[in-house]
Amino acid sequence: MPVNVNVKLLGVFRVFSGKNSVSLKLKKPTVREAVEKIAETLSAESKRMLIDPELNDPRPNALVLVNGKEISVLKGLETEVKEGDQIILIPVSHGG
Numbered sequence: 762m763p764v765n766v767n768v769k770l771l772g773v774f775r776v777f778s779g780k781n782s783v784s785l786k787l788k789k790p791t792v793r794e795a796v797e798k799i800a801e802t803l804s805a806e807s808k809r810m811l812i813d814p815e816l817n818d819p820r821p822n823a824l825v826l827v828n829g830k831e832i833s834v835l836k837g838l839e840t841e842v843k844e845g846d847q848i849i850l851i852p853v854s855h856g857g
Contacts, residue, residue: 764790764844768799772852774823777807792825793838795848811850824851 769782778799787794796819800808813821818838825832826849832840842848 763788764842764846766790766795766842766844766846766848768795769847769849770799771850773810774799774850774852777803777810787842790842791838792827792832792840792842792848795842796825796838796850799850810852819850821853823853825849826851 763786765784765786767782767784770778770780775781783799783802785795785798787798796812800812803811811822812819819825820833820837825838827835827840827842828846829849832838
């Protein structure tokens with residue numbers, strides 16, 4: 762059954778999307794589906810800033826929280842979300 766979740770976008774993700782948050786209806790209610798739906802709305806360059814193209818994973822580039830908990834302490838991208846949950850995407854900058 763589809764669920765509605767709110768995704769809050771911070772930093773460059775907010776700039777790239779032009780939105781503070783996005784409401785999504787998810788058929789497979791997982792963090793992975795939410796991130797993929799957000800990525801579909803971005804340009805190719807912006808999408809690479811969200812999802813690492815080699816790993817096909819947002820975690821090198823973003824902290825992903827579900828209801829305030831980082832997904833690595835949950836079930837990662839396969840973390841299930843429920844009606845009304847909030848996902849937050851926080852960009853991570855790092856260098857060498």
